[in-house]
Amino acid sequence: MRAQTVEHTLVDGVDVVGSLSPSRASDFMTCPLLYRFRVVDRLPQESTPDAVRGTLVHAVLEDLFDAPAAQRTLEHARSLVGPAWDRLREADPELTALFTDGTALAEWLESAGALLGSYFALEDPRRLEPADREKYVETVVDGGLLLRGYVDRVDVAPTGEVRVVDYKTGRAPREVFEAKAMFQMKFYALVMWRTTGTVPTLLQLMYLGNEEILRYSPDEHDLVATERKLRALWAAIERAATTGEWRARKSALCGWCDHKELCPEWGGTPPPLPERDALPVEPAVHSPAESPADAD
């Protein structure tokens, strides 16, 4: 099996040994082989109507706050769906092929409008003035691990409390998986704490699929534990990279995996590891997650 070294990159003069986003951390925790397929082999992920609808709804919720507060109505939000879809299609013309005909497309656009209705059932955007939307955050923790990602929205109260908000177009997880879902938010809170010195007051996951909100108030102890967990995770990734052993972990989440035909757990054979010497420092990409595998 071909072993890889780990690439070192200088970021603002700091020696960075690797990077993690919440999605890729989740991939490795779900299944190391899935992480390998996505980060090492860089196999493309198939666009699905659900995933693209997630991107579309996120774009509309970002655009919505461009309007003056009084104009942020559901009607206005729904009027933004068409232009946001036009932008997505211009950026990736192949998305149109996801729909067999105009009726399928119209139903899909309508389902995006329905999710916006769910958003308005959860909060009134006329009463909010976000401090940031689609905010890129990054920090390098001890040991040279770069943590980065995009936060959907940051609200700052006049009294200084910070609320970090993430939209999900799927349904809220069952109670037993709530902590896993909140891990993504603790990741963001850790990065924000390390960069600003302030622990966010509230982490809020908004599930539009079933109109539910998950909230959590982190403290420093939580975020120190999150950093420890991420460093341990990165050490496990480095071990897999240097030994070439990326273990497949079969679970119910295989149903959302694009690479089942290459997976030994499903009778497939992974491709040879690429002729690259180093584990790449992955680029930060914002892709709103839809599968449970991505949901944390």
Ligand code: SF4
């Ligand atoms: S099919 Fe399942 S076990 Fe195989 S790579 Fe995908 S997530 Fe891992």
